[in-house]
Amino acid sequence: MPNTFDSDDTRSLMRTKTLTMNSSSYLDGLNDDQRAAVESLEGPLLVLAGAGTGKTRVLTTRLAHIIHTGNASPSQLLAVTFTNKAARQMIDRVGNLLGHSVDGLWLGTFHSVAVRILRMHAEIVGLKSNFTILDTDDQTRLLKQLLQARNVDEKRWPARNLCTMIQRWKDRGLTPKQVENIDFGDFANGEAYLIFREYQERLRVLNAVDFGDLLTHCITLFQNETDILSNFHKRFRYILVDEYQDTNIAQYLWLRLLAGTGQQNICCVGDDDQSIYGWRGAEVGNILRFEKDFPGAEIIRLEQNYRSSGNILAAASGLIEKNVGRLGKTLWTDDDLGHPVVVTGNWDGEEEARAIGIAIEEKFHAGSSLNEFAILVRASFQTRAFEERFLSIGLPYRVIGGPRFYERQEIRDAIAYIRVLIQPDDDLAFERILNVPKRGLGDASQQIIHQLARSSQISLHQASRIIIGTDELKSAARNSLSQFLENFERWRSELDEKPHWEILEVIMDESGYTSMWQADKSPQAPGRLENIKELISAIEDFESFSAFIEHVSLVMDRENGREGGVQNRFSRGQATKQNDMVNIMTLHSAKGLEFDTVFLPGWEEGLFPHQLALDEKGSEGLEEERRLAYVGLTRARKEAQILFAANRRVYNQWISAIPSRFIDDLPVDNIITNSLIKNHPKLYEKTSYSHYTQDSITLVSKDSRNDLNVLWEEEKPVKNRNSGSRFKTNDRVVHRKFGVGRVSKVDGEKLDIIFDRVGIKKVVDRFVEPEK
DNA sequence: ACTAAACTATTTTTT
DNA sequence: ATAGTTTAGT
Numbered sequence: 001m002p003n004t005f006d007s008d009d010t011r012s013l014m015r016t017k018t019l020t021m022n023s024s025s026y027l028d029g030l031n032d033d034q035r036a037a038v039e040s041l042e043g044p045l046l047v048l049a050g051a052g053t054g055k056t057r058v059l060t061t062r063l064a065h066i067i068h069t070g071n072a073s074p075s076q077l078l079a080v081t082f083t084n085k086a087a088r089q090m091i092d093r094v095g096n097l098l099g100h101s102v103d104g105l106w107l108g109t110f111h112s113v114a115v116r117i118l119r120m121h122a123e124i125v126g127l128k129s130n131f132t133i134l135d136t137d138d139q140t141r142l143l144k145q146l147l148q149a150r151n152v153d154e155k156r157w158p159a160r161n162l163c164t165m166i167q168r169w170k171d172r173g174l175t176p177k178q179v180e181n182i183d184f185g186d187f188a189n190g191e192a193y194l195i196f197r198e199y200q201e202r203l204r205v206l207n208a209v210d211f212g213d214l215l216t217h218c219i220t221l222f223q224n225e226t227d228i229l230s231n232f233h234k235r236f237r238y239i240l241v242d243e244y245q246d247t248n249i250a251q252y253l254w255l256r257l258l259a260g261t262g263q264q265n266i267c268c269v270g271d272d273d274q275s276i277y278g279w280r281g282a283e284v285g286n287i288l289r290f291e292k293d294f295p296g297a298e299i300i301r302l303e304q305n306y307r308s309s310g311n312i313l314a315a316a317s318g319l320i321e322k323n324v325g326r327l328g329k330t331l332w333t334d335d336d337l338g339h340p341v342v343v344t345g346n347w348d349g350e351e352e353a354r355a356i357g358i359a360i361e362e363k364f365h366a367g368s369s370l371n372e373f374a375i376l377v378r379a380s381f382q383t384r385a386f387e388e389r390f391l392s393i394g395l396p397y398r399v400i401g402g403p404r405f406y407e408r409q410e411i412r413d414a415i416a417y418i419r420v421l422i423q424p425d426d427d428l429a430f431e432r433i434l435n436v437p438k439r440g441l442g443d444a445s446q447q448i449i450h451q452l453a454r455s456s457q458i459s460l461h462q463a464s465r466i467i468i469g470t471d472e473l474k475s476a477a478r479n480s481l482s483q484f485l486e487n488f489e490r491w492r493s494e495l496d497e498k499p500h501w502e503i504l505e506v507i508m509d510e511s512g513y514t515s516m517w518q519a520d521k522s523p524q525a526p527g528r529l530e531n532i533k534e535l536i537s538a539i540e541d542f543e544s545f546s547a548f549i550e551h552v553s554l555v556m557d558r559e560n561g562r563e564g565g566v567q568n569r570f571s572r573g574q575a576t577k578q579n580d581m582v583n584i585m586t587l588h589s590a591k592g593l594e595f596d597t598v599f600l601p602g603w604e605e606g607l608f609p610h611q612l613a614l615d616e617k618g619s620e621g622l623e624e625e626r627r628l629a630y631v632g633l634t635r636a637r638k639e640a641q642i643l644f645a646a647n648r649r650v651y652n653q654w655i656s657a658i659p660s661r662f663i664d665d666l667p668v669d670n671i672i673t674n675s676l677i678k679n680h681p682k683l684y685e686k687t688s689y690s691h692y693t694q695d696s697i698t699l700v701s702k703d704s705r706n707d708l709n710v711l712w713e714e715e716k717p718v719k720n721r722n723s724g725s726r727f728k729t730n731d732r733v734v735h736r737k738f739g740v741g742r743v744s745k746v747d748g749e750k751l752d753i754i755f756d757r758v759g760i761k762k763v764v765d766r767f768v769e770p771e772k
Numbered sequence: 773a774c775t776a777a778a779c780t781a782t783t784t785t786t787t
Numbered sequence: 788a789t790a791g792t793t794t795a796g797t
Contacts, residue, residue: 082787111787136786158781211787246787280786379784404786435773442773477773554787588785610784628785651783652788 026061026068026097037300038062041071041238044294045267046287050331051274051316051634052307052594059242059269060090064097072237075104078258079240080113084555086242086592087112106236110251112554114214117221117232124225125217132208132419133553137412138428139163139210142202146195152188162187166196170212171248171281173219176200206427215250222257233260244270244290248281256293266294272327273320274631276588278617278624288327305331307594309338311670312640316633318667323623341633341640341671343663348647349382349602353389355643356599360395360582363597370396372596374583376632378608381650382601383584390582398563400585406552410517410528414535415552417507421491422545425459437516439484445477487511501540508532587632598636601643604657629662732771740771
């Protein structure tokens with residue numbers, strides 16, 4: 001991984017590299033605030049660390065400082081992060097600072113620390129310590145069964161929705177009983193809380209927990225067993241929390257219980273302006289409330305930014321100031337003003353991709369490394385336009401994020417085989433693979449097994465064993481089931497003889513799973529076989545199957561992501577390194593990273609701020625979107641470019657859009673809006689991005705789009721965005737490009753129009769005229 | 773029981 | 788557009 005991926009502030013990172021362990025020289029080079037945050041050890045402390053102010057450095061130095069000064073031994077330190085990546089990084093950096101690796105630290109994600117605690121005391125919450133951890137897929141399948149059992153209309157109330165509902169409840173630390181008294185809408189005829197209760201009962205029977213349970217069970221444990229809790233109090237002298245603004249209520253309760261009242265010292269680091277996970281239960285309120293929650297708390301603000309040049313920082317600060325209800329920070333930098341932020345409009349999404357491609361190629365040929373470019377998008381579908389464009393011009397890129405390796409169907413199947421192997425009573429896994437590959441055990445057979453299992457309160461596996469001794473199944477099905485069970489017996493007996501990865505290979509072969517994909521002629525089948533191979537080799541790194549299972553359920557690491565582009569075309573010249581690629585990712589996954597040049601495409605109303613965010617959370621949602629914009633801008637060191645398109649294809653439909661209101665939020669002094677783009681939209685003509693100076697942009701190439709220019713010239717002055725449309729349903733209208741049509745729906749100034757020639761389109765009011 | 777065709781929902785972000 | 792799911796046909 002290139003340097004940029006190690007996040008945070010590269011410049012301060014480089015300073016730390018020269019340090020040695022001999023003295024407390026790790027303190028050198030910290031500014032006053034940073035140093036105070038490291039050395040203020042007693043009592044609750046909130047470090048408000050703005051973007052690029054050296055947050056991670058403070059956290060890791062603080063850990064190193066506590067250990068180095070002997071204030072506490074590593075095992076008395078608890079440090080929690082949100083991502084495994086952050087946790088790994090922190091361990092590494094602490095080791096670097098101290099000059100030796102550190103053992104015994106309780107450092108990990110909220111969930112991995114919770115598992116560790118829960119495995120120690122599982123019986124208290126009614127579990128066995130070898131409980132399994134379910135993922136969303138398992139949860140949804142389970143919920144689906146429960147919904148079916150209640151004859152709930154799954155079209156109307158899908159299991160997926162209930163799954164998120166339950167997750168959100170657990171984020172808030174709610175039990176089924178508490179949910180009874182809150183308003184959850186009419187889901188499942190108002191019976192959602194009953195299903196929630198049944199679901200929890202099922203989990204207990206299955207000796208399983210979901211992600212949310214890891215925290216809520218811990219909370220129950222702490223609340224009911226004061227002895228155990230006070231042991232943890234004695235153990236953890238110092239608690240450190242990263243990204244505090246992203247904690248949900250359950251995590252907050254968990255922390256408060258662990259932090260106790262007296263002797264411990266809790267230090268939370270975060271930035272309310274970078275809270276972007278409200279949609280999955282995070283509560284900015286936690287960080288805003290810190291002083292009340294922890295009386296006598298000290299608050300240290302880190303405001304010197306070491307990352308971005310002046311204009312970028314000012315633009316970002318001006319933007320975020322439009323939010324109300326923030327703790328408030330004033331970021332500043334010693335750096336020059338640098339480039340202003342460039343805001344440019346394009347005709348459509350494809351042109352946007354083309355423009356960014358051109359800009360990157362030019363800078364690349366001028367000597368920039370591709371790793372130093374990032375394209376940060378709001379929604380993952382936006383990456384496609386860039387991938388297509390970059391593939392066609394042979395510009396190497398990588399997409400960070402995307403589907404996770406362990407969530408792929410074939411990987412989950414293989415894991416289900418492992419789960420049944422080591423834990424035959426794991427019903428969810430058993431069910432998943434019983435007829436995968438097809439072995440003649442369809443609905444009817446499964447029904448019979450299920451029935452017996454339910455009526456006798458035994459697992460599917462046990463029920464199957466009984467059933468093969470009866471004639472309840474037709475002989476073909478019975479033989480097949482018996483073969484299936486025998487196979488597992490045999491594989492299990494080989495566990496001691498062969499290394500586990502070989503057993504997995506044997507299972508995949510002998511179960512027919514491999515041949516199933518070999519026989520499959522769909523284009524993705526070879527890839528799936530590849531993935532299975534990759535899994536087999538990945539598993540070699542683990543001591544045992546169970547160690548591996550624990551890893552996959554907790555460390556939901558992503559694969560490296562897609563890579564594309566033609567290497568050769570760019571291979572000449574000394575600037576090209578093997579892994580030199582443009583980075584494409586969502587704004588969310590960009591948090592914590594930084595790049596020289598950042599492109600922020602798709603700044604259009606509806607996409608960014610995203611319509612769903614506004615619909616679901618109103619002004620709160622808008623503010624979170626704005627924070628996301630802030631996060632995006634502050635990723636840039638030297639250059640940031642914001643782009644918007646007048647038209648975009650979304651689910652195979654063309655949508656016309658207006659520029660994001662966030663563009664209006666940017667202070668005019670720090671940006672180039674290409675002069676009059678918004679008032680004279682004919683400047684939507686293609687512009688070149690690379691020939692500007694600080695004061696002006698030179699328009700270089702023009703597209704032959706005269707017809708479009710006419711369209712723009714006729715535009716009415718932009719009205720207040722929230723005002724409604726001039727049109728009402730059934731009005732006849734004319735569109736420059738789409739012809740005549742009839743309005744079928746009016747939503748603010750957005751219209752659905754059924755055009756006579758081209759069918760239904762979404763169009764903004766001012767693009768159409770009344771039919772004469 | 774399996775397969776193919778038809779239909780449908782789904783596209784914000786993820787520990 | 789695509790993937791996933793349901794349905795009807797073999």
